[in-house]
Amino acid sequence: MQHTKRLTLTAMVMALCAIGALIKIPVFSTTAALDAAPAFISAVFLPPLYAGIAGGIGHMLTALTSGMPLGPFHFIIAGAMFIVVSVFALLHRRGQHTLKWVWALISNGILSPLPFYFLISPAFYISATPGIVLATVLNLVLAAILMPILQKVFARKGVHAA
Template sequence: MTRNKQLALFTAFVSLAAAGSFIKIPSPAGSVAFDSMPALAAAALMSPWSGVAVACFGHLLSAGLAGFPLGPLHVMVAVQMGLLAFFYGVLYRRNAKRAATLMFVIGNGILAPLCFWPVLGKAVVIGLIPSLLAAAVLNGLTALIIIPRIKPAFLQSAMRIDHEKKT
């Protein structure tokens, strides 16, 4: 895949994450949104590292739209999202699609917020978990459904560009 194609696809996935950040899921923080699915798709279709970048950008866009309710903690959340997208991509590419989705849902919906227990306190973390879990399920299941449907077009596009390069 050419560098220009990678950049165009990366930009498309970041744009989808930006669009998804407008679809908010009610939560105490206000930054919980439908912005992870493009990162999961980028991790599965492009590379796990692309998924990291899209996840970080997507979360920071979503948090910015909500006014950064957790302040600088959103940087840590972006890193968590990036790590989850990376491992999703690794598992998905090893054909462990359901395991990748389950790992993402448990990691994003339950384990990630527990890291903030000492900083935010028990009540805030417990209050965030239901909305984060709902968002993780929606993002994960949507990715699980959409990725196999867009993969043929993604591969065909890559073949067409490689073919054009040979002539």
């Protein structure tokens, strides 16, 4: 039963990521959207592995709704999102609340696009990074606003995180 509940919650987070993927952030040369916020928020109630899966698939949904401008390179980004959100959720579980935000901002905004410095060009990395940082900040602000609210709702209803 617990496994079914986790899969259902993960699917619901992915659906929210799909909705966020439709809310584009107009930045140069990237597929930025509000797809990551639901995945970061899911750290409240999903184990790190499941939250990471939601984050990775959330990025793929953004890429698909943007026309896959980087082609198969989006699989690299989805893998990076999996790692970023999984570690974020792990830090959340361990009570490392300041570190989780710093981790998410640096890893998603600066380190995740780093492979494209070598795969595409330094100019692409330099032009894309400010937009990715902006999108990361917007996703994190949204998550920071909603996570405490969701935690209070869970506590009031007597629901324990998975």
